[in-house]
Amino acid sequence: MTFPPIRPELAGIAPYGAPQLDVPVQLNVNENPYGPSAAAIADIATSVAEAAVTLNRYPDREFTELRTGLAAYLSRDTSTPVLPEQIWAANGSNEVMLQLLQAFGGPGRTALSFAPTYSMYPEYARDTHTTWVAGTREQDFSLDLDTARALIEEVRPSVVLLPSPNNPTGTALDPAVIDALCEVIGESGILVVDEAYGEFRRQGVPSALDALPRNRNLVVTRTMSKAFAGAGLRLGYLAADPAICDAIRVVRLPYHLSATTQAVALAALRHADELLGNVASLREERDATVTWLRDQGFTVADTxxxxALFGMFEDRHAVWQGLLDRGVLIRETGPDGWLRVSIGTPAEMRSFRHALLDVVKTSARKAQENP
Structure with a gap:
């Protein structure tokens, strides 16, 4: 017997996490490079100070005011208003997902997605003793409806997890797929559309929120970590049928959202337009980056x-290391041969481009010298 007496299936497994390195240009975890303004910071500080007065008391277990604020925010993104009773929130969308698997997964049940997909999904399944099944996407990382429908009919999963835009590829989900899969899943399961990066989608690409009124088994998740520039806040949330929210209440930990978390999130919502003000410029920078990478001969997934996920590399780790040696940290993730770069400020993206060209040039020279 080894110590500590960890569950056998967890023994020797490395914990999830991207490298946290102190380098000049950090483009590896998809953060918003633009922090909150002085006005937003002041509002957050005042709100936390007010919450601190009653820290001897437990916070609002139902986070009623925050649910109302999140519902109002989501209602800006859909033709049918989202109601507070349709909202659930937790400490990052990671906890939201884990709670969904706790409530709707478990022994004898199955969670399903289509690879490549977010690498934490199988970990949520593992941690809740839910069987994990992964289908495959098309060559362009899109989802073929007939293939998806056939696998769901075969497996009959309790939970289907589909990020849109997909992580790590950035591929948006065809809206027609949502209604079709909700129909095939039926009331024996739920379809979770993970819109962690939803605010960055291109103009004309609808949110899955539009499909909520038609599908009581649909769950749409969001986060304040990305577009809201709140990665340090740790606030994720979902919109769904109120019955789904009630089911999650059964598995949530008591008072799982602290008073300070609720206060900071409410302050962020008051400054939503300002915090989201750089989304348009980040979209432009993303599109320019994709164009530049393709002009250099790289393959880039539509995002x-x-x-942006780009490749292909015979030795992607060597390219990743070469960029790191030049002060630029990106992510070694996705299918073999691909790398992913987060979109940063114009200055950060210039550094990335210069470093990547230098790495490629250096690699080509070494190949010539050592044929």
Whole structure:
């Protein structure tokens, strides 16, 4: 017997996490490079100070005011208003997803997605003793409806997880797929459309929120970590049928959202337009980055997120290391041969481009010297 007595299936597994390195240009975890303004910071500080007065008391377990604020925010993005009773929130969309698997997954049940997809999904399944099944996407990382429908009919999953835009590829989900898959899943399961990067989608690409009124088994998740420039806040949330929110209440930990978290999130919502003010410029920078990468001969996945997946590399780790040696940190993720770069400020993206060209040039020279 080894110590500590960890569950056997967890023994020797490395925890999830991207490298946290102190380098001049950090473009590896899809953060918004633009921080909150002085006005937003002041509002946050005042709100936290007010919350601190009653820290001897437990916070509002139902986070009623925050649910109302999040519902109003989401209602700006859909033709049918989202109601507070349709909202659930937790400490990052990671906890939201884990709670969904706790409530709707478990022993004897299955969670399903289509690879490549977010690498934490199978971990949520593992941690909740939910069987994990991964289908495959097309060559362009899109989702073929007939293939998806056939696998769902075969597996009959309790939870289907589909990020849109997809992580790590940035591929947006065809809206027609949502209604079709909700129909095939039926009331024996739920379809979770993970819109962590939803605010970055290109103009004309609708949110899955539009499909909520038609599908009671649909869940749409969002986060304040990305477009809202709140990665340090740790606030994720979902919109769904109120019955789904009630089911999550059964598995949530008591008072899981602190008073300070609720206060900061409400302050962020009051400054939503300002915090989201750089989204348009990040979209432009993303599109320019995709064009530049393709002009250099790289293959780039179409993306509606604030990152770009590009390749192909015989030795992607060597390219990743070469960029790091030049002070630029990106992400070694996705299918073999691909790398992912987050979209940063114009200055950061210039540094990335210069570093990548230098790495490629250096690699080509070494190949000539050592044929």
């Amino acid at each position: 509606d997120a604030n990152y």
